[in-house]
Amino acid sequence: MKHIYTFFCLFLLSGVVIAGNQTYEDVVAGKSCKVSDSQQIxxxxxxxxxxxxxxxxxGFPDTAIYFMYSDFNSDYYAKVGIMHGCVxxxxGRASDRLPGGNLAFISPRNGKVYEDWKSCKAGY
Structure with missing residues (x-):
């Protein structure tokens, strides 16, 4: 019985590692940054x-966050966290994933994508 329990626990843990954070991965894959003629990123x-x-x-103090399209009923939607300032x-509702632990955070300080709000707020 002990071996079955150990195997079961290892199986569950391996699934968590394999699954990862799909939201984070999708945001990183969809990121595109360019430098304008005025050298603004x-x-x-x-x-x-x-x-x-x-x-x-x-990276500027007045970085603008804009939403061209965001729909709660779609597979993803975006919002801004006031406490940390990250997107x-x-x-969303059309996704098969639950939001808990499956979030991504975008920092207006550097444009990087993070898996947790504390890292995003710190901006490293």
Whole structure:
């Protein structure tokens, strides 16, 4: 019985490691940054079927966060966390994933994508 329990626990843990954070992976894959003629960094994030969020002037004190399309009923949607100032990407209603632990955070300080809000707030 002990061996079955150990095997079962290892099986569950391996599934967690394999599954990862699909939201984070999708946001990283959909990230596109360009430098404008005025040497301003602008980033767009295309995630899932239709989420489009972006940052204009990454790293500046007045970085703009814009939402071109975000729908709670789609596979992903975006919002801003006031406490940390990061854009939060969450699975929407059309997704087969639950939002808990399956989030991504985009920092307006550097345009990077993070798996947790504390790292995003710190901006490293």
């Amino acid at each position: 602008n980033c767009d994030y295309f995630v899932g079927t239709n989420l489009h969020v972006g940052l204009a002037g990454v 939060i990407i969450s699975p």
